[in-house]
Amino acid sequence: MTEEKNIMEVLFEKLDVKSKDLHDENGQSYIENLGLALEEIYTNQRDLLEQSTLQERRKAFQFAYLSLLKEEVIQPNHQMTPDSIGFILSYLVNLFNKNKKELNIVDIASGTGHLSATINEQNQEKKVMHHLVEVDPVLQRLSIHLANFLEIPFDVYPQDAIMPLPLEEADVIVGDLPVGYYPVDERSKEMKLGFSEGHSYSHYLLLEQAVTATRPGGYVFLIVPTKLFEGEEVKQLQKYIATETEMQAFLNFPNSLFKTEQSRKSLLILQKKDPGNTKSVEVLLANIPDFKAQTQLQTFLAEVDEWMKENHSL
Incomplete structure (x- = not known):
């Protein structure tokens, strides 16, 4: 039977x-x-x-x-953000916004919308409004259908996320950033993280867009290459992050999620500066344990909670 x-x-x-x-x-x-x-x-x-x-x-x-x-x-940019990454990001979005009953969340380069769906599922006690920015028409349509299927509210903005956004003052910006070069040099040159010569990095420009669209004191959670802070242009990036934000954390996802060390990703958490309200913190640097290693995972989450109490007394 x-x-x-x-x-x-x-x-x-x-x-x-x-x-x-x-x-x-x-x-x-x-x-x-x-x-x-x-x-x-x-x-x-x-x-x-x-x-x-x-x-x-x-x-x-x-x-x-x-x-x-x-x-x-x-294409690689059509890959879906894995559940384990989505769950950790959602958990941290909740933790950093514990006292908020309503959240305006922008998902920059949102793809299928699955990451936003995971965040919604993990934050059901809050009223969350999702704004998704996606340039690919196939993925735009798919994320609209997904929102209807799940019966959760998505506003989908059909545009290149590096062009000026019709959004500002988001409480939270999330993104699983596509990595590569951005072809529109005229736009890059208008931005602080654009290079003076040649094509700029799309992931640098998306990071700048995320910070720009966040309200002062708001948080940015970006899935970035683990090697983000390596390379010739990194000083420009470090200066921008130090000037515009208070860096909160850089957390490496487990190796087991990626085919190669080169493709490994990390979670970068930034808080947009709000003079008089935000303060610099001891940046949380850690390796996230494999999800199957439950004891180590619980220890990691307890360490994050402890860091929050020390650096963000609510």
Whole structure:
């Protein structure tokens, strides 16, 4: 006798099968068709959504996305932020904003919207308004469908996140930053972290955009290359961070999440300076343990809590 499928498995299979069937019919990419499959369920199968929790829906979407990646090669910037990274980031967003009942969160270069969905799931006791900035039209549409599927509010801004943003005074900015060179030199030269010659680093410019769009005293949580503070142009970056922000933490994600040491990522946490209110802190530098090592993970979280008490007495 087969075990009855749980609601998450049912949703995953429906999304997976529908996306692949639609791909065979219309020839569009699997990612585009996943958006249409989400639409089919939230429009015509509301009973399924009503039986499921936010986490079950998000996980069904995540597994469907990962399943479709086996069917087609996608560009690196279409990769989804792994759950373990999303959970740590969400936990820290909550910790740094413990006393806030409402949060305005901007997700810069938001991709599928999965990182914002994870943050929403982990901060359900707060009223969170999500603003997503994404240049890729396929990912823009997918994140809108995901918001409807999850029944959480996303405002999606369809634009290049390095161009001037129609946003300011965010409480929190998050981002899983794409790494590379930015081709629009005219825009780079208007920015403090643009290079005087040649193409500038897109991840430097996105970091500057994040700080600019944050309210004084607000926080920036960016997933960046672990080697961010290496290289010829790093003095320019260090000067900008020291001038505009109070650096809070640089936390290295576990090696096991990445194929190579070169591709390893870290979480950079900054607080935008607010004269008279923000103060410099002892920067928290640490390696985040593997999620499977529960004891070490609990020790790490306890150390973060202790650091918060010493540096941010609430």
